[in-house]
Amino acid sequence: xxxxxxxxxxxxxxxxxxxxxxxxxxxxxxxxxxxxxxxxxxxxxxxxxxxxxxxxxxxxxxxxxxxxxxxxxxxxxxxxxxxxxxxxxxxxxxxxxxxxxxxxxxxxxxxxxxxxxxxxxxxxxxxxxxxxxxxxxxxxxxxxxxxxxxxxxxxxxxxxxxxxxxxxxxxxxxxxxxxxxxxxxxxxxxxxxxxxxxxxxxxxxxxxxxxxxxxxxxxxxxxxxxxxxxxxxxxxxxxxxxxxxxxxxxxxxxxxxxxxxxxxxxxxxxxxxxxxxxxxxxxxxxxxxxxxxxxxxxxxxxxxxxxxxxxxxxxxxxxxxxxxxxxxxxxxxxxxxxxxxxxxxxxxxxxxxxxxxxxxxxxxxxxxxxxxxxxxxxxxxxxxxxxxxxxxxxxxxxx
Numbered sequence: 190x191x192x193x194x195x196x197x198x199x200x201x202x203x204x205x206x207x208x209x210x211x212x213x214x215x216x217x218x219x220x221x222x223x224x225x226x227x228x229x230x231x232x233x234x235x236x237x238x239x240x241x242x243x244x245x246x247x248x249x250x251x252x253x254x255x256x257x258x259x260x261x262x263x264x265x266x267x268x269x270x271x272x273x274x275x276x277x278x279x280x281x282x283x284x285x286x287x288x289x290x291x292x293x294x295x296x297x298x299x300x301x302x303x304x305x306x307x308x309x310x311x312x313x314x315x316x317x318x319x320x321x322x323x324x325x326x327x328x329x330x331x332x333x334x335x336x337x338x339x340x341x342x343x344x345x346x347x348x349x350x351x352x353x354x355x356x357x358x359x360x361x362x363x364x365x366x367x368x369x370x371x372x373x374x375x376x377x378x379x380x381x382x383x384x385x386x387x388x389x390x391x392x393x394x395x396x397x398x399x400x401x402x403x404x405x406x407x408x409x410x411x412x413x414x415x416x417x418x419x420x421x422x423x424x425x426x427x428x429x430x431x432x433x434x435x436x437x438x439x440x441x442x443x444x445x446x447x448x449x450x451x452x453x454x455x456x457x458x459x460x461x462x463x464x465x466x467x468x469x470x471x472x473x474x475x476x477x478x479x480x481x482x483x484x485x486x487x488x489x490x491x492x493x494x495x496x497x498x499x500x501x502x503x504x505x506x507x508x509x510x511x512x513x514x515x516x517x518x519x520x521x522x523x524x525x526x527x528x529x530x531x532x533x534x535x536x537x538x539x540x541x542x543x544x545x546x547x548x549x550x551x552x553x554x555x556x557x558x559x560x561x562x563x564x565x566x567x568x569x570x571x572x573x574x575x576x577x578x579x580x581x582x583x584x585x586x587x588x
Contacts, residue, residue, distance in 0.1 A: 198264060198386055199454040206260030206447055211252035217448055220440040221251045241428055249432060253443035257416070260450055261406075264385040265398055267418035271427050272438035272446070276381065276401025278431075279415025280304050283397050284340055286423075286430035287375045290316030293337040298550045299324030299347020301379065301401075305549050308342070321549045324352040325490075327359060331366040338372065343395075344379035346490065349506055349544050349563060351481045353490040356497050360394050375423060381405075381535075385418070386457055387500035396423050404535025405502070408449035408456055412442040456537070456568065460503035463574070464566040470575055471507055476582050478559060481506040503566040504534050506544065513560045513585070518543055521585040527569055527577040534565035539574055541565075541581075 196204070211218045224247035228234040238245055244252050250272075258270040273279045284307070288294060296308050298321045308319040320333060324347040341363055345353045360376060367374045378390040381401040390398045400406065402414035415438070419427050431437065438446075461484075468482045480487070482505035483494035494501070522530060528541035544563040566574065 201260070201263050202450050202452075202454050205263040206256035206258075206450070208252070208256055208259070211256060218253055218256050218444065220444040221253055222440055223247055223251065241432075247440075248435065248437050250437065251440040251443065253440040253447065254438050257438075257443045257446050257450075260447065261385070261400070261402075261416050261418060265418040266389055266391050267398070268421040269419055269424045269428075271417045271419065271424075271431050272402075272443055273415035273417065273431060273436050274438050274442065275413045276301075276399070276403055276415045277303055277307075278436045279399050279401065279417045280379070281307060282427055282430040282434065282436055283377050283399050283417045284308070284342060285312065285434070286426040287340050288312060288317045289339075291318075291337060292316075292339040293318045293320065293335055294340045294342060295320055295322050295330065295333055295338060296342040296549075297322055297324045297326075297344055297347065298547060299350060299352055300342060300344045300547065301348045302547045304342070304344070304379070305547060309549075324350070325354050327355055328362045330359060331362045334363065334366040334370070334374070336370050336372055338367075338374055340375045340377065342377050342379075346382055346483050346494075346502075349481075349546065349561065350550075350557070351483055351488070351490060351506065353483050353493040353497070355493055356390075356393055356395075364394065382502035382504060383498055383500070386454060387461075387502075388498045391418060391420060393497075396420055397427065401535075402446050403533060405453055405457055406446050406449050407442075408453060408536060409445070410533065410536035410538065412445040414438060414442045414446045416446075457502070458500070459568060460566055461501050463568075463571045464501070464503040464505060466571050467564070467566055467574060467578070468505055471578070474582055476510050476585060477507050478510050479508045481508065481561075502535075504563065505566075506561050506563045508557065509560040509562065511559055513588075517585070517588050518560065520588055521581040524584060525577055525581055527574060528564070528581070534563075536565075537568045539565060539567035539569055 254272040257272050261270045375396045377397040378395045379399045380390050398418040400416040402416045417427050468480050468485050471477050471480045483490040484501045528539045530542050541564050544561050
């Protein structure tokens with residue numbers, strides 16, 4: 190097979206995963222809604238595909254999931270990827286593939302809270318020991334690694350507070366300590382905020398990239414989807430983990446993910462540019478103590494963002510001037526015209542919700558005791574979004 194010519198990400202988004210074998214002339218591969226796959230011969234039926242590269246049974250994959258995985262692997266420089274039915278299931282198969290009774294895992298305090306609970310509430314009873322680490326940790330991580338450490342779970346920027354560590358130093362410290370102990374440690378990285386367009390973890394000696402594809406990949410808030418991008422060394426374990434747990438992605442969700450990929454570059458770029466403008470405006474507001482958004486020069490993580498990222502997501506948090514009650518916040522949030530309240534983010538619509546620190550989070554920042562509001566910037570006109578925010582702040586001021 191001829192090696193494909195390396196293309197820019199925006200071009201890959203349009204053309205990757207469009208296998209003519211499955212498309213049958215259609216621009217987008219139609220959903221293959223099938224559990225049973227029929228074979229013409231006994232030989233073909235018995236020729237089990239241990240590489241999972243063909244369409245043999247619905248739970249193990251479909252032409253839609255194979256196409257999506259191929260496209261995502263091209264974007265991330267992965268050996269192969271695995272599509273799942275949600276971002277949470279993507280986290281599950283990625284970490285549980287490498288942990289067993291007695292294993293020790295290091296998990297960032299800044300992780301998506303359900304991910305942290307997967308370690309403590311689900312894997313913990315099976316004998317996995319979890320230790321939480323600072324989201325800004327550096328070389329000192331080597332002091333926390335023990336012979337039983339099998340996995341390090343990272344997320345950057347952190348959920349809600351948006352810290353970014355010095356990633357290369359962190360990974361190098363993990364590898365050096367692992368070599369010293371004569372052990373193997375799998376490094377996983379939740380790259381939902383930036384990836385795969387603005388940061389590529391696998392190009393920084395990270396083993397696995399996790400993407401809550403429900404967000405930017407789907408892009409329209411109408412499907413649940415997860416993706417795990419793997420190195421050649423980690424792929425088979427992750428795929429087996431998904432098979433053994435019965436986790437797979439529905440063809441319709443993969444169809445929507447593939448459709449979303451085609452416009453992801455222009456959506457993310459537009460939303461990133463709007464987010465920068467909104468963040469700069471928010472910094473000047475009387476009720477805002479701090480804007481937590483690494484692309485801002487005022488951010489404590491700005492240098493690391495600039496060092497590793499070529500752009501950014503449209504999700505940020507703001508710390509207000511004090512701790513507001515729910516009834517006070519409702520005066521602002523219940524009357525927003527454009528910013529809606531809802532879980533998730535990454536779609537075309539703007540969202541605004543109160544949030545809190547993760548249960549496992551330890552922080553010395555006093556202002557984090559104030560009300561924190563998370564904002565996702567959508568595709569609306571920037572002046573309309575700012576007007577909506579200004580009206581909301583004016584309502585809060587009058588309380």
